[in-house]
Structures are given as structure tokens and as C-alpha cells.
Amino acid sequence: MKENEIPAGANRKKRCVGRGHGNGHGKTSGRGHKGAGARSGYSLRAGFEGGQMPLFRKLPQRGFNRTRFQSPCAIVNLNELEKLSSDKVDLESLINAGLIRSNSTVVKLLGTGDVNKPFTVKVDQISKSAKDKILAAGGTVSE
Structure with missing residues (x-):
């Protein structure tokens, strides 16, 4: 203006x-x-x-308000993993890809979307649907 x-x-x-x-x-x-x-x-x-x-x-x-007792975690969906350059999914690779903030300490992987290549996943928390989809694509999951 x-x-x-x-x-x-x-x-x-x-x-x-x-x-x-x-x-x-x-x-x-x-x-x-x-x-x-x-x-x-x-x-x-x-x-x-x-x-x-x-x-x-x-x-x-x-x-009752549960916000005082929540532990903040960064959330990543499976459909965002295709932005990664490597097949390794961990805190460092997600920060480098710009999927989560640099000050994040805890990551949770959710099952929205599909996986088309095998990923090696090492995150703090993972949903059951995300774990099933990664294992079905031939990947490995360790928490």
C-alpha cells in the first residue's frame, strides 16, 4: 500500500x-x-x-486443563516424508529438511498419507497406522 x-x-x-x-x-x-x-x-x-x-x-x-501436563512434540505425517533426500528418518534429518523446527526435541510420526519407499525410522513416538504403513513398504521402525 x-x-x-x-x-x-x-x-x-x-x-x-x-x-x-x-x-x-x-x-x-x-x-x-x-x-x-x-x-x-x-x-x-x-x-x-x-x-x-x-x-x-x-x-x-x-x-481440568491438561496443557500444564502435556509434553510438546513436533508432528510429522507420512505424506511429508517424500521431502526427505535420504531414506533415514530421525530428528536431525527432519530438521534439515525443514519439516520441524530447529528447537524441537520430541518427534511424533502420524499415519496420514502413503509411503512408497522403505524408510529407516528412529523417532520418539509413532502411531500404529504409521508403523504399519512403513513396515508394509519394507522399512524398519525403532523407537
Whole structure:
């Protein structure tokens, strides 16, 4: 987008504060009288209600969330293995092929897609369908 293509009203003029009563933002500059909001460096924490007990602390905790107990793992499907240059499938070869991120430590191989050549697979986790398809193609699997 070029400067002449910017829609009308997209750029507003900066509010000029503290320059006297004539501009409508004089004296307290829109900060009110005293209090933390009038001071410099003040930032309000999310959910803060002025010292009153916040609503999120009043409500009971309900249910269970398993995200704290999950171990993150990189997921690779069988149809992505054709991007590999070699027949060896492990953490290092998947990172080099760009199929998973470089900071990944755990890999799980899933069975979406088909395998047309024998692969030597050495990953942390593998689904049953992926294991069956690799063995049917003549490959080997070691976890």
C-alpha cells in the first residue's frame, strides 16, 4: 500500500496535551485529578479493579486443563516424508529438511498419507497406522 492509497480517516492527528486550556486537553491533560493514573510510568494490570477483590479471584476454579501436563512434540505425517533426500528418518534429518523446527526435541510420526519407499525410522513416538504403513513398504521402525 502506498501513501496515496491510504483510506481517508486512517491517520489521525496526534493528541496535543498539556498546551493550555485552548486545545481542550489543558491542565491535567486528560489524566484526571491525582491518583496512580495521573502519575508517569503507571500501567494498569489486566483484571485490576482498584484494590477490590477481582472477579477472577471470586469465581471458583472449575474443570481440568491438561496443557500444564502435556509434553510438546513436533508432528510429522507420512505424506511429508517424500521431502526427505535420504531414506533415514530421525530428528536431525527432519530438521534439515525443514519439516520441524530447529528447537524441537520430541518427534511424533502420524499415519496420514502413503509411503512408497522403505524408510529407516528412529523417532520418539509413532502411531500404529504409521508403523504399519512403513513396515508394509519394507522399512524398519525403532523407537
